Amino acid sequence: MDAVVTLALSVFTLFGFYALLAVGMGLIFGQLGVVNVAHGELVMVGAFVMFALADVPFLPRLLLAVLIGLVLGVVIERLVLSNLYERGFLATLLAMWGVSIVLREGANAIFGSTPASVRAPIQENIEILGVSYPLYRLIIAVVALAIVAAVLLVTYRTKLGLVVRATVDNRDMASVLGIPPRLVVTGTFAVGAMLAVLAGALQSPLLGVTPMVGAAFLAPAFFAVLLGRAGSLPGAIFGAFVVALLSTVLRTYLNETLAQVVLFALLIVLVAVRPNGIDWRKVQWKPRTQPAQVAA
Amino acid sequence: MRVTSPSRPEPRVATRHWVALSAAAVAIAAAPFVLPSYPLALLTLALAYGLFAFGLDLSWGRAGVVSIGHAAFFGLGAYGVAIAGQNGVPQLLGAVAALVLSAVVALIVGRIGLGPRALASTMAVITLALTLLAEQGARSWLSLTNGSNGIYVPSPGVVTNFYVTGILVFLIVAVIWVVLLRGRFGRRAVAVRFNEHRTEHLGVSPMRTKVTAFVLSALVATAAGAIAAPVMGLVSPATLGIVMSTQVLVWVAVGGKGTIFGVFLGAGVVTIGQQYLGDAIGAWYLLVLGVVFILVVKFAPSGLVGIASGLLRRSVSRAASQGAVIASNGAPDAPKHIPAEGAAAVRVSQVQKSFGPVPIINGVDLTIQRGEVVCLIGPNGAGKTTLLNLIAGDLAPTSGRIEVLGEDVTNWAPHRRAHLGLGRLFQVPSLYPDLTPAQNMAFARAEAFRAVELPAELDRFSAMDDLLASDLSLADQRSLELAMAIAWGPEVVLLDEPAAGLSHEDSLRLASLMRSLNGQLGCTLLVVEHDMDIVRELADRVVVLANGRVLTVGTMDEVVSHDDVRTAYLGAV
Amino acid sequence: METTHAARAGRGMTALRRTSGIIAAVTLTTSLAACAGGAIGGGTEGGDDVFKVGLISPVTGPVVQEATAMQRGFELAIEKINAEGGVLGQPVEVVTVDDQADAAKSTQLAQRLISQDQVDYIFGTIPGDTTAAVAQVAESAKVPFSSAILGNAGVCGQYFFPFGEPNASLLNGLLPQMIADHGTKVALVGNDYAFPRGYFADARTVLEELGATVVLEEYSPMGTADWQPVISKIKAAAPDWVLTAVVGADATALVTQADQAGILDSMGFTGVSLIADFYPGLTDRMHGLTLVGRYSDQLDNEANKEFVDAFREAYDFSDPIPSVAANAYEGMLMIADAVEQAGSTEGADIAKALGEGEVENGVFGGGSFNEDRFFMTETARFEIREGGAYVPVETFPADIEGITPRCA
Incomplete structure (x- = not known):
């Protein structure tokens, strides 16, 4: 019983973190068609912000991280990505790869490579169904999922979300409606980047913070986003759940090395069986693009 | 009633190609007499890496199929040679086994990732998972791979290494170029990349063309790994891993995809340049490399070769076909299919x-x-x-x-x-x-x-x-x-x-x-x-x-x- | 006709472009050649008696931290040697290169150091695979080579002299004490690479002799950030204590998360994850824990005081000094002595002198290579105290019993 509760809690906490990563990456991928391979490095930036500003109380520090994430997102979008979209997803992928090197080496130059750590604001454990579990982990998972829910709500239930989705579907139409598409594009990327930085900030008290720390988060976020139906935000979140569940269950019941091998093999099989993405309902942002010539 | 195209068909190997081929051969033959041993060793490594990049380019540059985990195939070749050597089996046998395995894996991956139901992202997910799987496998399968310490592959000496590498790379590239890139495959790959839909209605299967390109590309990468093993000296899990996989994408992007000279230049400039840049500015060179890379992607989308050829005027048609020979006397005298008597259209x-x-x-x-x-x-x-x-x-x-x-x-x-x-x-x-x-x-x-x-x-x-x-x-x-x-x-x-x-x-x-x-x-x-x-x-x-x-x-x-x-x-x- | 002309002109231009590309390549080739001769026909000058050391220091890439510490220790040693008159009457020359912890580069660089720079000795590199790569090249060229971090490198050779701590010296003092303090059920948690596997294999041998049982043995991939599944497994296995070989950022994450899960309070916890390198990220989480090792900046002897003062001053360094720095320092001093003893910079002479050499009053006290080419020194049990003071509380003689030699 204890084992089951611990497993459930572990899946839940990891899901919270991965969902926040996936929603940011999914936003950037679904809306801009950019595979953000610097997502892990943005997480790293968030963790370093929390480390560098250790004298500021925790909550204001989180806000600062959000702010820095937004600014960083705007800068990257404006300096690097703008004008690259038309050249297809590989051009932006390679550009973001360059950005990831710059962020990593920048952090290395500033902070060095000795693992740093961030003190958690809450040290207590909590008893849940007879299992003692770190309270901070649970809280950040809940916070992360709340943010994910908010992003979904804004995207699907508000005028702002409509504008964002409209811009993606038809930039000319959106500009006719009086929405500057550039602003929406930049804003979307900035929010996606900010979510990654925030995820890193929230997670920082659990990590050994080094410039390399981001590398571990790229693959799960990537798999989460691409396992879900392409371009679908709920799909990405569902993908995050699948990855968190598989990874935790495999690592709990198999030994660590075998778990990794089985995880990657399972992901290949999953994609082979359902190349169009696993999704529990048919929410789609963009219809699957038919070749233009076939359109009736 | 054979109809010939009015424009003079381009020969498979034109004069300029003979010039380039012989210049390359002379350069390879002469390099050890000109270069001291360390630059020669770097050049050897760059040639092997160049072949790897050439392999990736066969699918990415020619047929538009992206693999972000191509080092899995490269590492397979390297491990084939290393494991064979360690167990007293001829290295050639190990290389052949690796090639066979690589072809099978690539065929399966290609069928899944490029199949009728696949999305553009499917190939990305599968190839990424493949390289991660391969790296983890090599790390954990201690009895076969010696885990993270890797397997030592003895080197026959810098000059021998160079000539073996140079000759093999030259032959592989030349043969693939003459037989495939200048032939039916090259033409179809260009067509599929430019307009899959049109090509399909001209009776060419885009999936088959792309899967062929991917398998071919995996085979060349495996061969490159096998050739590189004695040059690298040690084959470790990183050889199959994600870092190596992204490296090769960089070489191709920096050099210029779709061109043979470009991919070798990319591999050479990054491999050799990295070393000298590292010596010159120390630990900062990675940061500089990142910035340079962003600039190349942003301002030189067709790589270094793109910059160079942009400065020189080329005929429209030559630039358009990107080295493929489009014309061919392909039309059969009799139709490919004779319908049954009385069949409706x-x-x-x-x-x-x-x-x-x-x-x-x-x-x-x-x-x-x-x-x-x-x-x-x-x-x-x-x-x-x-x-x-x-x-x-x-x-x-x-x-x-x-x-x-x-x-x-x-x-x-x-x-x-x-x-x-x-x-x-x-x-x-x-x-x-x-x-x-x-x-x-x-x-x-x-x-x-x-x-x-x-x-x-x-x-x-x-x-x-x-x-x-x-x-x-x-x-x-x-x-x-x-x-x-x-x-x-x-x-x-x-x-x-x-x-x-x-x-x-x-x-x-x-x-x-x-x-x-x-x-x-x-x-x-x-x-x-x-x-x-x-x-x-x-x-x-x-x-x-x-x-x-x-x-x-x-x-x-x-x-x-x-x-x-x-x-x-x-x-x- | 118009088109034909254009096409012909274009063909000319393309040929020109290709030709110019080739010329550029040839020019590049020639310029690479610089003033030296080719690999074939290029003469090699005879060696004078300047002692020349090649340092392979992967200060970019994944092991920057260890490499930086090693390079600092090494450079301090060179300064000290040259300040005291050098070796064989001439200052030691150093050629420093960066292999980025990439074995392919290590091979190339080792070859370069030997054939182009004509070094008499190779020092450095960090990971196991690059060490193996360099060791093979050095062995075939009969150039002695030392690593500063791996005691059990899994490599054997007449010319390989590793200055790292042998696993045995880290375990022999530690395991009986931990069993006595905590109990006989042990969990082994490491990263998935060669060192943790070898370290735990040796630990198992000793543990079994001591009548303890291993209840859990896990190797997590490098870069693991979420340790919850491993922590759950530790809790489920309920060991009396945990022996770790998790390194780098993973060590910080593991210790942090284990602390949050209450493991540091409820059971014993020791091992490589507690070494001084990782103290800055963990600080008070480590206070009160103990481990066994060779070096701490708290070791009370003259040589160490001199080293620590020089190190802190030269690099403005206030954290605990990693032992790899001390290994590099002491190692290089010993090598210089051996060359002096041998009176020659020939590889075979240096190797012989090193094998027979002995350090007295060094930073670790005494030290020497045993028959199996382990660098043996006294070791100590350190208690980690406020401010990162790894205070020696008990010392053990150089002892390697119970563990199979590395080269069978």
């Missing part, structure tokens, strides 16, 4: 097609005999284009049966249907916009179903080699598409509003051209058309489609006088 029985709950085609029965010209008319939303798509194979019917030239093609892919002699034109002309009109024609002829003599009016494109098809006017693009489709030698042609956007005179000229094609070549035509003058000029029979059903069939006059047709067009008044 197209027979559609009880076909239904719904998108979700919405029925578009609602039980259509239609037979078109060989040699007929049939026009398909109907109000907007009647399902005309959908019906063409169903016949051509771009859509699968929800139920019913479709026959083309006597074969039940209901579940066939478009390229298989094309193999029966089924040609297709689209509402928006589907061409190779990045090739010249002459190259468009040459490709159609190279992949032709049968050889045909083209009317002069259409043949004018065959000599048009100094601009791109995308620079043509819409009317000319339309004619070019028709010219391609006819030059390809179809039995049956499906046309979707060929006269849309043309002036009245031009439309009538087009109609008479189509009639003459029908008369001279015996093509069966099924035409969707709005312009009633053209329909009158063209049609043997007219089929009226409304609300996904055949309303009536008959001559123009019969159809026009039909009450239901008026109602359908004008609405129930």
Whole structure:
């Protein structure tokens, strides 16, 4: 019983973190068609912000991280990505790869490579169904999922979300409606980047913070986003759940090395069986693009 | 009646190629006499890495198939040699085993990642998972791979290493270039990359072309790994890993994809440059590398070679074909498929097609005999284009049966249907916009179903080699598409509003051209058309489609006088 | 005709472009050649008696931290040697290169150091695979090579002299004490690479002799950030204590998360994850824990005081000094002595002198290579105290019993 509760809690906490990563990456991928391979490095930036500003109380520090994430997102979008979209997803992928090197080496130059750590604001454990579990982990998972829910709500239930989705579907139409598409594009990327930085900030008290720390988060976020139906935000979140569940269950019941091998093999099989993405309902942002010539 | 293309066909190996090949051979032969041992060793490594990049480029640069985990194949080759050496088996045997394994894995990955249901991202996920899986496997399978410490591969010495590497790389690249890139594969890969859809309707399977490219690319990467093993000296899990996989993407992007010189230059500049840059500015060089990389991606999308060739004027056609030979005497004297005696050109029985709950085609029965010209008319939303798509194979019917030239093609892919002699034109002309009109024609002829003599009016494109098809006017693009489709030698042609956007005179000229094609070549035509003058000029029979059903069939006059047709067009008044 | 002309002109231009590309390549090749001769026919000058050391220091890439510490220790040693008159009457020359912890580069660089720079000795590199790569090259060229971090490198050779701590010296003092303090059920948690596997294999041998049982043995991939599944497994296995070989950022994450899960309070916890390198990220989480090792900046002897003062001053360094720095320092001093003893910079002579050499009053006290080419020194049990003071509380003689020698 204890084992089951611990497993459930572990899946839940990891899901919270991965969902926040996936929603940011999914936003950037679904809306801009950019595979953000610097997502892990943005997480790293968030963790370093929390480390560098250790004298500021925790909550204001989180806000600062959000702010820095937004600014960083705007800068990257404006300096690097703008004008690259038309050249297809590989051009932006390679550009973001360059950005990831710059962020990593920048952090290395500033902070060095000795693992740093961030003190958690809450040290207590909590008893849940007879299992003692770190309270901070649970809280950040809940916070992360709340943010994910908010992003979904804004995207699907508000005028702002409509504008964002409209811009993606038809930039000319959106500009006719009086929405500057550039602003929406930049804003979307900035929010996606900010979510990654925030995820890193929230997670920082659990990590050994080094410039390399981001590398571990790229693959799960990537798999989460691409396992879900392409371009679908709920799909990405569902993908995050699948990855968190598989990874935790495999690592709990198999030994660590075998778990990794089985995880990657399972992901290949999953994609082979359902190349169009696993999704529990048919929410789609963009219809699957038919070749233009076939359109009736 | 073999028809030769008017423009002089390009030889597989032109003079300039002989010059380049011999210069490369001389450079390889001379390098050890000129270079001290360390630069020579770096050059050896760069050559092996260059071959790896060349391998990736075969799929990415040529056929547009991206693999973000290509080091899995490279590492496989390196481990093949290392494991063989460690167990006293000849290294060659290890390399061959690795090549076989690599081909099998690539074939499976390609079939999944490029299959009919796959998305662009599928290949990315699978190849990423593959490289991670391979790296983890190499780390954990201690008895075979010696885990993270890797396997030592003895080196026969710097100079021997260099010559073995240089000769093998030279041979592999030269053979692949002459046999494949300058042959049918190169031509098809370019076509698939530029316009998958058009290529499919010219009878070439895009999936097969792409899977071939991917398997080939994996094989070359594996060979590169096998060659690199003694140069690297130690084969460790990183050889198969994600870092190596991204490295090779960088080499190709920096050098310039789609060019042999570019990929070797990219691998060389990054591998050798990194070392000297590292010596010069120390730990900062990675940061500089990142910035340089962003700048290259942003401002030099076709890499270093792109910058260089941008400075030099090249002929439009040479630049467009990117090293592939488009023309070929491909057309067979006899058609590739002889239909059974008495078979109808197209027979559609009880076909239904719904998108979700919405029925578009609602039980259509239609037979078109060989040699007929049939026009398909109907109000907007009647399902005309959908019906063409169903016949051509771009859509699968929800139920019913479709026959083309006597074969039940209901579940066939478009390229298989094309193999029966089924040609297709689209509402928006589907061409190779990045090739010249002459190259468009040459490709159609190279992949032709049968050889045909083209009317002069259409043949004018065959000599048009100094601009791109995308620079043509819409009317000319339309004619070019028709010219391609006819030059390809179809039995049956499906046309979707060929006269849309043309002036009245031009439309009538087009109609008479189509009639003459029908008369001279015996093509069966099924035409969707709005312009009633053209329909009158063209049609043997007219089929009226409304609300996904055949309303009536008959001559123009019969159809026009039909009450239901008026109602359908004008609405129930 | 127009088109034909254009095409012909274009062909000419393309040929020109290709030709110019080739010329550029040839020019590059020639310029790479610089003033030295080719690999074939290039003469090699005879060696004078300047002692020349090649340092391979992967200061970019994944092991920057260890590499930086090593390079600092090494450079301090060179300064000290040259300040005291050098070797064989001449200052020691150093050629420093960066292999980025990439084995392919290590191979190339080792070859370069030997054939182009004509070094008499190779020092450095960090990971196991690059060490193996360099060791093979050095062995075949009969150039002695030392690593500063791996005691059990899994490599054997006449010319390989590793200055790292042998696993045995880290375990022999530690395991009996932990069993006595906490109990006989042990969990082994490491990263998935060669060192943890070898370290735990040796630990198992000793543990079994001591009558303890291993209840859990896990190797997590490098870069693991979420340790919850491993922590759950530890809790489920309920060991009396945990022996770790998790390194780098993973060590910080593991210790942090284990602390949050209450493991540091409820059971014993020791091992490589507690070494001084990782103290800055963990600080008070480590206070009160103990481990066994060779070096701490708290070791009370003259040589160490001199080293620590020089190190802190030269690099403005206030954290605990990693032992790899001390290994590099002491190692290089010992090598210089051996060359002096041998009176020659020939590889075979240096190797012989090193094998027979002995350090007295070094930063670790005494030290020497045993028959199996382990560098043996006294070791100590350190208690980690406030401010990162690894205070020696008990010392053990150089002892390697019970563990199989590395080269069978």
